[in-house]
Amino acid sequence: MKINISKIIIFSFVIFFLSIFWQGLKINNNYDTKSLIGNQISNFQLAKLDNNTQYISEKDLAENTYTLINFFASWCSPCRNEHKYLLNLSNEKKQIKIIGINFKDKKNNAMNFLNELGNPYDFVGTDSDGKISILFGIYGIPESILVDSDLTIIKKIVGPINQFQYDKILKLIQ
């Protein structure tokens, strides 16, 4: 076999592919976004749910001591379960601001949801096609992210907030 450039290229390509597969076997596939803790929130811009001309961005978050970003939707039943904890949090703890991001939802449904259960949010942004939520590593809702004033993620909650998670949040913001 005569060795020439194209053969070398093809062989190295195959070797590259196979070694990636080999490495791929070793990585843990249970999608875990805990690694996001310690990362900083980067640029984002969210339109307000009931007013498309108002926006919120990471600069607004920097003004709060703590911000809890909560991803919710009217069609998501576990979101209803965690709602009372969010209401408690917004009523009792003034050092934390809560931002709701309405995920893949229709505006009217979301408004009805908040009218029915109460609105714990200081700002409700809309992400109707779910694209901005990807930036936060969201793959299923409800999910919540706790951020401090440096925009660093200090906690990430996958699934609904329960008493246990609620107490943990309180501890973190003391």
Added chain:
Amino acid sequence: MLSNIGICLIILVLILSFLIIYTASIDLKISREAIKKNIYKLSLFQITFTILSFFTLIIGFINSDFSLINVYENSHTTKPFFYKIAGTWGNHEGSLLLWINILVLFSYLFLVFSHTHDKKFRLYTLIFQNILILGFLFFLLFNSNPFNSIYPIPLEGLGLNPILQDPALAIHPPLLYVGFVGCSIYFSAAMASLLSGYGGKSFAQSIKTWVKISWCFQTLGIIVGSIWAYYELGWGGFWFWDPVENASLLPWFAITALMHSLIVLEKRNTLYYWVIILCLSTFTLSVTGTFLVRSGILNSVHTFASDPSRGVYILIFLSLMIFSALTIFFLKHKKETYNFNLKSRETFILANNWFMAFFLITVLIGMLYPIFLDVLTNEKISVGPPFFNIVIIPLVVPFLALMAIGPKFGWIKSQKKIFNKILLLTLGAIVINLLIVYFFGKYSLLSNFIFIAAIFLILYSFLDIKKLINNKNKTELPRVISHLGFGLLVFFIGINHQFSLEEDFNLKVGEIKKINNYKINFEEIKIKESKNYKAIIGNFKLTNVEGNLVQYLNPEIRIYSNPETLTYEAAIKTKITSDLYLTMSNVSRSDYYNIKFQKKPFMIWIWISALMITLGGFIRLTLKKNED
């Protein structure tokens, strides 16, 4: 008991494979015309024992013999008889045994039916096929043995995943396996052809039937899988660009390209090395797909079949396959010169191949990119439908047009004047498209182009059918049916996509919801106890605005006991013009149920046109040699 019988049979098959390789290599050196009788006998024993081992496992499942770990883990005494049998291949180990069965079956059939071809070529094919068989036998014995026993014997099994208890899914794996594993025979044949120098036209003839068979089964298998996803998964769609669906598409693109370029090799005796590359890559892609699915590298609906230790084995096997194929190919490759006229059929077939290659690479990139990114940068992403839609859909337009025009050209150089016809049919297609827009509603510019191209292909195919009936000519029929099927498929998917109605809302018993021209009345909830599950059944009355009954819809929430799982069964009513689709899921601690209602026009026609594509292939299989 069954465990011992099974393992003995597998070891016998293993020994026979070694013997076949040994005797075939000796026979290679003997310059006689015919292959030794011994090899036929060994092969016959091999296939008999292989099938027996599979039956042994089936018997284990039917009798719920929980001394086999495999049966214990995947079956249950209360399971219906049909699903006990289907359970045999509804798990990794059993399906691997099925995989080996097909490898051996194709090996035997090829040996018997290829007697008109060169002896050396046949023997090499047999040797390579048996090397593949050996590889998978070792895998089965040392990593995934379905005959492993367990002691003490459990009294009851763990049960089969309920979403797998569906008729479409019972036949989906066997169909796909015939399709994917069937490719192995022309992988072996391609290697044999390179080594024995038996190429060109006769090589094309020797593998033609096998390519057609595996193409038909692959296509059918993919369609059945999609039907299963639609009816069982209850997501309201039929294609999700899920990694596993993509894995099944890769070899399909390669084999479709192969099926077309094989015609060029047969008629014009050119493109030999390209055909060889396609033969080799079809099976390589099948194994790659299996690797990605079974190792759990890709996450998807199929992850119930994943385990990284299998991955290591398949990866080693895959690497060996690729390197030996590449080495042999480069050793034997000679420069080919092509002399194609632009206005000839072979040029258009080559165009088909370029499109297939483009689709293949697109899907491959979309599938592998997340893995690469994860490995190289530790970043997790997933590539979703938007990527595939954006890249693939625009190219479907010229692809459809070429599918209509290409077959009109003759071989070598065509003098036919078809320009006027094309102009007329394009105008016809534009008019029909405008009518759809006028009566049903607007869509984007790209969609307009797709509709026009699809209608163009459909119209052209109808003209072809008329001509075929006049000439009483059967040879072109399979092609026309498959191409027409593809045109209709794109057309109905387009209609379905543009004019679907979808609504999400919460409702409790007694409430009524209005949607467009419909009223949905949630009348009541019933509880039903069934053999292996308990069901909560909703009764929804669907009426139109005037209050006339359209349909009762009864979605279910099923609570399976073995293993404990919740499944949501959509209520789907299929009608000629549209499907009505309703799912409900419980909202915890509330009387409300979350309802998803969809009206999907021409759903059934998507299946019918997809099946037409396969039908064309099956008709071609039945045509006699001289008609083909």
